Amino acid sequence: MTRLRAEGLTLGYDDRAVVSGLDVDILDGKVTAIVGANACGKSTLLRGLARLLKPRAGAVHLDGTPMSAMSTVDVAKVLGLLPQSPVAPDGVTVADLVSRGRYPHQGWFRRWTGEDHEAVARALDATGTADLASRPLHQLSGGQRQRVWVAMALAQDTDLLLLDEPTTFLDINHQVELLRLLRTLNRESGRTIVAVLHDLNLASRFCDHIIAMADGRIVAEGAPGEVITAELVGKVFGLACVIVDDPVAGTPIVVPA
Amino acid sequence: MSVATLDVLRVTRRRRSVRAAVVTTVLALLVAALFVLTMMVGSFRLTAGQVIVSVLHLESNPGVDFVVRGLRLPTAGAGLAVGLALGASGTVFQQLLRNPLASPDFVGVTSGASLAAVGGIVFLQAAGLAVCAYALGGALLAALLMYLLAWRDGVSGYRFILIGIGVAAFFDGLVGYVLSRAKLTEARQAMHWLTGSVGQASESELRILLYALPVLLPVAVLLQRHLRALELGDDTARALGTRTELSRAALLATAVLLVALAVAVAGPIVFVALVAGPVANRLLGPATGGIAAAALTGAALLLTADLIAVHLMPAPLPTGVVTGAVGAPYLLWLLATTNRRGAGG
Numbered sequence: 001m002t003r004l005r006a007e008g009l010t011l012g013y014d015d016r017a018v019v020s021g022l023d024v025d026i027l028d029g030k031v032t033a034i035v036g037a038n039a040c041g042k043s044t045l046l047r048g049l050a051r052l053l054k055p056r057a058g059a060v061h062l063d064g065t066p067m068s069a070m071s072t073v074d075v076a077k078v079l080g081l082l083p084q085s086p087v088a089p090d091g092v093t094v095a096d097l098v099s100r101g102r103y104p105h106q107g108w109f110r111r112w113t114g115e116d117h118e119a120v121a122r123a124l125d126a127t128g129t130a131d132l133a134s135r136p137l138h139q140l141s142g143g144q145r146q147r148v149w150v151a152m153a154l155a156q157d158t159d160l161l162l163l164d165e166p167t168t169f170l171d172i173n174h175q176v177e178l179l180r181l182l183r184t185l186n187r188e189s190g191r192t193i194v195a196v197l198h199d200l201n202l203a204s205r206f207c208d209h210i211i212a213m214a215d216g217r218i219v220a221e222g223a224p225g226e227v228i229t230a231e232l233v234g235k236v237f238g239l240a241c242v243i244v245d246d247p248v249a250g251t252p253i254v255v256p257a
Numbered sequence: 258m259s260v261a262t263l264d265v266l267r268v269t270r271r272r273r274s275v276r277a278a279v280v281t282t283v284l285a286l287l288v289a290a291l292f293v294l295t296m297m298v299g300s301f302r303l304t305a306g307q308v309i310v311s312v313l314h315l316e317s318n319p320g321v322d323f324v325v326r327g328l329r330l331p332t333a334g335a336g337l338a339v340g341l342a343l344g345a346s347g348t349v350f351q352q353l354l355r356n357p358l359a360s361p362d363f364v365g366v367t368s369g370a371s372l373a374a375v376g377g378i379v380f381l382q383a384a385g386l387a388v389c390a391y392a393l394g395g396a397l398l399a400a401l402l403m404y405l406l407a408w409r410d411g412v413s414g415y416r417f418i419l420i421g422i423g424v425a426a427f428f429d430g431l432v433g434y435v436l437s438r439a440k441l442t443e444a445r446q447a448m449h450w451l452t453g454s455v456g457q458a459s460e461s462e463l464r465i466l467l468y469a470l471p472v473l474l475p476v477a478v479l480l481q482r483h484l485r486a487l488e489l490g491d492d493t494a495r496a497l498g499t500r501t502e503l504s505r506a507a508l509l510a511t512a513v514l515l516v517a518l519a520v521a522v523a524g525p526i527v528f529v530a531l532v533a534g535p536v537a538n539r540l541l542g543p544a545t546g547g548i549a550a551a552a553l554t555g556a557a558l559l560l561t562a563d564l565i566a567v568h569l570m571p572a573p574l575p576t577g578v579v580t581g582a583v584g585a586p587y588l589l590w591l592l593a594t595t596n597r598r599g600a601g602g
Contacts, residue, residue, distance in 0.1 A: 076498025083492035091543025
């Protein structure tokens with residue numbers, strides 16, 4: 001049994017169900033990508049897995065317990081999420097922002113401890129943002145800024161980390177850099193990582209497992225080589241294409257026909 | 258993790274806490290000095306020593322005690338308490354709604370208090386403690402109305418502010434209507450209340466604020482941890498384990514009570530709540546948002562404004578006139594620069 005799993009999960013906004021009756025197991029210690037066309041419910045699923053949306057039906061289980069029965073701060077010690085567009089206060093410095101990731105580990109009267117200090121330092125080092133520690137966030141480039149946000153999520157020190165479209169506003173170089181970073185984090189510390197991604201080629205290249213969604217349902221799931229086929233891309237994205245092998249890694253590449 | 262990173266972090270953190278300690282101490286000393294100074298000046302001048310001895314009941318001197326404890330301490334105490342409350346409340350509002358314009362002056366809370374107080378004065382011939390009670394009730398009702406109008410699936414800063422401006426304009430229009438129905442003496446009394454003055458506080462009104470402050474200010478400071486998470490947006494705050502609606506309701510209730518009590522005691526003294534937070538942030542460093550420092554800044558601003566209004570002007574003026582004259586240009590500057598950076602929301 002995996003640590004994070006959803007059973008019969010139905011999620012939605014207002015009176016519209018976006019995800020309905022979905023079962024999913026998030027593989028422990030792997031990097032998983034959730035892919036699909038716009039508005040297929042992939043971000044909704046991620047938000048549901050991170051208890052940001054209350055299930056209409058079904059449940060999300062964390063370590064065998066329904067999340068709705070756990071205190072939110074206990075969930076936050078195990079499961080982190082970087083949302084699509086986090087907000088930073090005006091002029092906040094990198095060190096200050098990353099430190100705020102320690103929130104779930106602090107109590108009403110518990111002061112900042114050596115453990116907090118080390119977690120923040122580890123997060124800065126892992127993301128290569130230690131040199132930026134005293135700089136204001138708004139002065140950084142998009143790529144640097146995204147790495148700082150990842151550092152904030154890392155400072156939370158969770159075994160599972162979910163990211164909602166972490167590469168969307170980055171150029172190709174920074175996209176690759178960020179995905180490499182996620183994979184390194186996974187390989188070195190065994191963290192389970194789930195990211196909503198748009199680029200199928202990059203998802204295939206850097207992730208162990210792909211979940212393809214359409215209309216709020218999971219259409220296919222498995223290793224990139226098994227999942228990314230011309231048939232699936234046609235079905236999920238409505239795009240006619242040819243799949244070729246990545247000359248470097250041998251993973252599938254989608255070429256529009 | 259590398260030792261170098263730990264060191265860098267340790268240094269930045271220490272520098273920050275030293276700066277916070279120094280700024281807060283200096284502000285506290287400044288407020289204490291202004292507090293004493295307020296009681297020294299007037300038609301009967303006293304030395305700092307005389308004031309301190311009398312306030313602390315160290316020695317008995319009937320003449321000095323009458324002037325200090327009887328006449329000046331209530332005004333100085335009101336200035337101090339109202340300033341602390343406005344400063345703390347303003348910065349909580351601004352951080353909660355992520356907008357420097359979101360002070361309680363502008364989101365309808367103060368206007369609600371004004372409408373209730375003026376209505377009480379004009380229609381019910383209220384005076385003294387009753388006006389205070391109406392103002393308190395008005396502020397709380399206005400805040401509740403805002404909460405109901407703006408709260409749909411949580412709140413976004415801009416939505417709250419726009420609705421707040423609308424509600425404030427509506428209440429201000431009603432205040433104008435009520436004034437136009439008033440008899441001359443009542444209208445005068447209402448106008449005086451509306452300008453806002455720490456001198457108008459009676460001892461019984463002030464006592465309520467003085468009892469509430471030692472509870473509300475520490476609560477606000479304790480809740481700051483949640484404020485720092487909420488500042489990152491609802492999704493991030495929730496992912497970090499904040500109970501967002503509960504934390505926000507607690508913060509908002511504390512801030513509304515603080516501003517409502519301040520307005521009930523001294524009338525709507527404008528701009529102090531708007532300015533205190535940003536000034537404190539300038540002193541502490543960006544995005545630090547210290548509530549204690551903002552409260553002290555509010556007290557320093559209000560005591561200074563009252564000193565200017567009462568002693569430096571040819572004729573004594575209500576405090577609100579001075580804060581308005583200084584605050585309005587600041588507001589214009591804020592509007593101009595916020596718009597340019599496009600960082601208003």
